[in-house]
Amino acid sequence: MIFTETPLAGAYLIDPEPREDERGFLARIWCQREFDAQGLDTRLAQASMVFNRRAGTLRGMHYQMAPHEEVKLVRCPRGAIFDAIIDLRPGSPTFARHCTAILSAGNRRMLYIPRGFAQGYQTLEDDTEVVYQMSEFFEPSAGRGVRWDDPVFSIRWPDAADRIIADRDRNYPDFVHPPSLPVTE
Numbered sequence: 001m002i003f004t005e006t007p008l009a010g011a012y013l014i015d016p017e018p019r020e021d022e023r024g025f026l027a028r029i030w031c032q033r034e035f036d037a038q039g040l041d042t043r044l045a046q047a048s049m050v051f052n053r054r055a056g057t058l059r060g061m062h063y064q065m066a067p068h069e070e071v072k073l074v075r076c077p078r079g080a081i082f083d084a085i086i087d088l089r090p091g092s093p094t095f096a097r098h099c100t101a102i103l104s105a106g107n108r109r110m111l112y113i114p115r116g117f118a119q120g121y122q123t124l125e126d127d128t129e130v131v132y133q134m135s136e137f138f139e140p141s142a143g144r145g146v147r148w149d150d151p152v153f154s155i156r157w158p159d160a161a162d163r164i165i166a167d168r169d170r171n172y173p174d175f176v177h178p179p180s181l182p183v184t185e
Contacts, residue, residue, distance in 0.1 A: 001028060003038050003112075006101070008087045008094045010114040012038070013101055014073075018108075029075065029110065030133070040112060041071040043135040050130045052079070052123045056160030060120010060169060061086060061146045068142035069115040071135035079128025080104035081121040084155050086146065089116035096175075098153050103130075118146050120169070122157055147172040 002015040016027035028034075032042045050059070061084065064070050074083060086098045102124070103109050113119050121130065148157070148165070152175045 001031065001034050003034075006085075006099045008085065008097060008099050008117075009092055011085055011087075011099065011117065012040070012112040014110040014112055016108050016110075027108065029108075030073075041114070041135050043071070044133055045070075045135055045137050047131065047133045048138075050132070052128045052130070053126065054162075054164055055123050055126050055128075056162050057128075057164045058120065058122040058148055058157070058160070058169065059166070060084065061118040061148055061172070062120060062169075063088060063116070063118040063144055063146075064136070064139060064142040065144055066142075068136055068139040071115055072113040072117075072119060073110055073133040074103065074113065074119065074121075075108070075110040075131050076103040076105060077129055077131060078105050079126070080106070080124040081128060081130060082124055082158050083111055083119070083121040084148075084157075085111070085113050086118040086153055086155075087116070088118055088146070089114075092116070096152065098155050100155065120148055122160065122163070124158065145169060145172040146175045150175050 004013045018025035018027040035042045081103050084100045087094045
């Protein structure tokens, strides 16, 4: 696997390295040793799959509060997504910054998201599936979010003629950060 650090501290794009022959290819998408070598959290508590019927479906921006914060490894084995992450760790040098990536069946790319980040995505194709591996068990009482279009983050989402978004995700409150920690670009 090829690990490429994103502009956000501790977050990585991961590309599989296919070994090809006339039948097709084999590519490792998880290896505890390779993740350990990068200094990444390798705990795996659960995995989930999300199916999205229509392009323009937006889910996020979600995270879990301490002590249930989780590391996520996200990939898109069918279709394509525009994935966005926000660093919500107050002491981080990249606090309140975001980055985005296209994850798709075609590029087979994965996104490693550290604890303390919000994550969300918008589907770019109909019938898109997203797979999550998480370091912690989901705890509904710790689930939180920030609004997908909060001007503090200025995420440039792809245009969507008919964006589909749950009321919960649409109505998260404005993000309020500690006044001693300025938002940086």
